[in-house]
Amino acid sequence: MQALLLVYGIMEWWKESVIYQIYPRSFADGNGDGMGDLKGIINRLDYLKDLGIGGIWLSPHYPSPFLDCGYDVSDYCKVGAEYGDMDDFKEFLEESHNRGIKVILDLVMNHTSDQHPWFLESKSSKDNPKRDWYVWKPNNGNLPNDWQSCFKGPAWTLDEETNEYYYHFFLKEQPDLNWRNPEVKKAMFDSMRFWLDMGVDGFRIDAITSIFEDENLTNQGWTHEEFEKEISKNSKDSEFTPGDTWDHYMRYQTKQPELHTLLQEMRDLVDSYPDDKLLVGELSDTEYLGNGTDELHMVFNFPLMAAGITKEIVSQNQKERLPLHPKGSWQGNTLSNHDVSRIRSKYGKDLITDQSLKHSAFLMATLKGTPFIYYGEEIGMKNFDLDNIEDFMDLKSVNLYNKEIQRGLTKDEALKVAQLDTRDRCRTPMPWANSPNGGFSPEGIKTWLPVDPEYKEGINVADELVDKNSILNFYKDIINFRNSSDILKFGDYKEIITNNKELLIFRRTYKDKSLYVVINYSNNKIEIEKLIPQGLKTMWPKSSNYIDGILNSGEVIILG
Structure with missing residues (x-):
């Protein structure tokens, strides 16, 4: 299928779509029990369509003891009862497709639950x-x-x-599968076929690098304490950067040679289906794109997510990343997901008015590659610290809390450590309105994680929809502009060199037509007229005050 698409110049759906990650317990509660579910998602599909979303990445919806937040699967071919049943899933899939929205599933292949x-x-x-x-x-x-x-x-x-x-690479309740056993591979491939036969549009493969481990059980040679000491060093004082330190420490537990062959077999499987199906891996290594047509279709630009969104970082990231992609492959751009801090907390110091929120959305929509948006980022949700360890659902953080208590920390001190570690803080329920429980669940119902009370301050979908200056309407506007622009969806990227460290300009070009994308990171006006061709018009936003080549502080603009 991919080869034919390349021959005829047809773009696969994921190259032109914005993909929205839904954490099912936290997106929408359809039956009023305090937990998100498939009915809730179905009820909000029109919201996603209006936002401009072309694909949904559904985090695990399978049966699970939920000791690792759904990534401990106890049955790959069923729906967790808390989310609904198989009829609900089929309705969700059908209604998504009816709106032109594709659906990819989280596929947890490295391990199962110990209850499987x-x-x-x-x-x-x-x-x-x-x-x-x-x-x-x-x-x-x-x-x-x-x-x-x-x-x-x-x-x-x-x-x-x-x-x-x-x-077990993860929790002891998550034993690793032995992928060198052909029966395991057959069983897991059968589970892929189960969902593909139903009509799903691909998979995001979780924990892909750890599927194989060194057969000889070669010792790492470092204790965990030595690893922690090494990774805390400044890279100037060490032969390793933090990422290199992790790769070195886990070199016998991750990225084993057999992974390439397995990905080629998985690619053959999905390519055997008549419609284009997506395989995106939870990794950034472009080597697992193979020759561009025989392994993964896409990897994530995790280095950008880890480093930040300043002009210098974005410039260096694009210079390093884009040449690594073989022809036919693609890059997924994202700045947050279910495992890391939300954008507002990471870049904006928790301030809803910080310009980094809009800059982040603008970058994701204009850089080369597919934008992935984590639920709630479009309304500016932040990390929410839980004040009671009993409210935590992230077992690894609960375990850490207990270990810190054993080490002699007070409960308050241990709680602070757990708050910094837990992934619960970025998984709280979506606030839909300024009403009890943020409109996520009915009044009086205890939600599975507490709802951040800032929904009362206007940070909810209903209030932001009617505020023309809201983060939500900014997202809607730039996403729908991207959806209308083949240049932004498919065009080549070239940075326009400037001497200003707070001014980023790049050109996107497709079929001899170009757009100039400009971000003023500074708090001052900047003149850009001499840096771009004469006679360009403002293409986005329509409300821009751009006049005489002067860009206002914090302003973003697309010219063409």
């Missing part, structure tokens, strides 16, 4: 047919090696019944 029937069988005895579906090693009196879980602590847990260790 496969693992329950595997751990039942050493000679169970599914024993080799997971990574088991004998107990010789010590841990099999020095590998660590990325959630801290040993990556091995002893099953006392069979007296063997099983491997």
Whole structure:
């Protein structure tokens, strides 16, 4: 399919769409039980259509004990009862497609829940047919090696019944599948076909780099304490940058050679379907795009998300990233997701009026690649710190809290550590109105996570829709302009060099037509007339005050 698309110059849907990530428990409560669900999403599809969304990335909707917030799956081919049933999912899929919105699912391939029937069988005895579906090693009196879980602590847990260790890159309740077992691969590929046959439009593959681990169990050679010490160093004082430190520390647990072959097989699977299906991986490494047509379709621009949105950072990021993409592949641009701080907290010091909120939306809509928007960013949601450890749903942070108590910290001190660590802070319910529970759930219902009370201050969908200067209307305007512009969707990127560190100008060009994208990061007016061709007109926004080549403080503009 991809080869034919390239021959005829047809663009795949994800290259022209804005994709919106929905965390299902937190987006919309359709049955009034305090938890988001599929009915709630269906009820809000018109909102997404009006926003200009062309694709939905649905975070895990599968049955799960929810010890890792849904990423501990206990059945890959069912719908979690809290979200509805299979009929609800089919209705969601159909109604999304009716509005021209594609749907990709989160696919958690590295591990299952320890409550998955496969693992329950595997751990039942050493000679169970599914024993080799997971990574088991004998107990010789010590841990099999020095590998660590990325959630801290040993990556091995002893099953006392069979007296063997099983491997887990994440929580001990998330045992890793053994992808070197052909039966595992067949079962997981069958689960992909189950959803593709139903009509879903692709997958975002979770934890993709850790699917394979070194067969020889080679020791890392660092203790966790040595790793923490190394990663805290300034890069000037170390041979490693923080990212390189992680890759070195996890070099035997991630990015093993077999991953390329597996991705090629997955690509063959999705390409066998008549409509173009998307595979996007949870990683930034462009090497896993293969030759552009044989592995992943897309990877994320995580370095930009990690570094920031200043002129210098964006300029360097684009200079480094874009040449790495083979022809036919694509990049996903995002500044937040379910694992990291929200944009307003990360860049805007929690201020709803900070110019970084609009600059972020503008950049995502105008850089080359597909914009991914995490739910609630379009209304300026911020991180919300939970004041009570009993309200936490993120088990890794609860575990950290308990460890800090054991280390001698007070409850208040341990809570502060957990607040900084937890992913709950960026997963709170979407406020739809200035009404009890932010309009997410009926009055008197306890929501699964507390709703940030700032919905009372106008930070909710209903109030922002009627405020022409709101973040929401800014998002709607720039997204819908992008949707109307082939230049922004498909065009090449070239920066216009300036000597001003607070002025970013780049040109997007497609089929001999160009747009000039300009951001004034400063608090002062800047003259740009001599930096761009003469005679350009304001293409966006329609309300711009741009006159005589002078750009106002904090202003963004598209000229053509």
